[in-house]
Amino acid sequence: MPGEAESAARHPAAARGRRRAFGYGAAAAVCAVFIVVLGVTNPPRDEGVSTDRLGPDTGETVTEYLDRARDSLTGPDNSDRWALVSFTDYETAAALPGRADGTRVSQALYQVPLPRVATPLVSVQVPGSAAALSRSGDDAAWWLADRRRYSAEGTRGAQILDVSIARLRAGCACSPGVVVRAPLPALRELAGRPGIRAVEALPADAVAARYAVAPLLPDTADPIQPRPDDGPVPAG
Template identity: 40%
Template sequence: MDRGRWIGALAASAIVALVLILGVTAPTSHQRSFATTDTLGPDGGEDIATYLGRARESLAERSASDGDLWALVSFHDQIRSDEIRGVVGDVRVSELRYRLQLDRVQTPVVDVQVADGDAALAAADGHAISKVQQLAGFDQRQDAIHEAMVRGLNEQCACIVGVIVRGTVDELEEIANQAQVRAVEALPPDAIHGWFAVRPLLPEYVDVAVVGPDDGDVPR
């Protein structure tokens, strides 16, 4: 290799090394935002009192200057979809989390994304039914659970276990003060919709977030 090519190769290697070093030591904010996964809801096995404290703190550390925030609204008892507006007011409702509550039976949590507006909210139950009907049961018990959930949704069951909303800290605090609401947990203002995980706060999570027994009879 002649002197010119050798110098060119050496310079190219130095540039590559510099790029790698900068990429490791000084990641951009864009890289950081996608490397971190935000979560809403209690961790598995978490003490519920600890989670409720975390949820309250997530609002206390925010201010009006943060603008609109993504938040999970959880209830003392599950509610119907037509009761949501009476609880959360006029904030943007982005996602409903459905679950048929049965004694000693583990049922799936089905999430339904909703567009802005009350018409989309009113249509959400139908979308939930379609999603449940598409679930694959691996045995007769699972098939029976899915069928029971479809029946419940057709009868407008109290199947809403949580709601994802977007609002200001003042709006979220107002929601948190509603009698039906057990917790409102907000994400930081830079959280991106679709890039955070959600774990439901089930009504039966009294002391610890632990899945209960699954040996009860499934109604048919």
């Protein structure tokens, strides 16, 4: 594991210290489900207060992000950290308890993968139970169905929501990751498990609900950019 000085020399972005992302208005919350638009959460407005951020930066390469995520797990302290766990492949809701076994999952992330279609990323807040985590895909579909009521028929946005809802209700493999809370030793162990592509931890003093999340999607290509939205929307 490289030292802090070596890491700073190899990764200038990491050397700048804690990364910040500014909030964008009030969060929409229904049944403890929060929408994430273009990878940026919408925390309650608090002028002048910024939030931490988990996930790769636009323009960063996958290798750069993987190195930076690995560096975030270094340190001797044993305090709990909020951390983003990104999977190597999209997972079903039923598979999530096994993927994060031994750690407290606070959010299950969902984004239906469609070629060259920008589908919404949804973060579902989950209590500490495997049953709640296993049904989080249905919760994500419910949230999108509520949002769908405000979309005009026949528009591209409505079509994207329709196919996303249908696939989530069918139990699709649509979860790119989860957010957990655990001490660094547990996070390092989690990062070494099969099926886990990256684990990135926030500093120990990061505040709950004061961080944005944008997971490393399994099908992300270099350099990391927003998902293109110029492909046809499938019927279902």
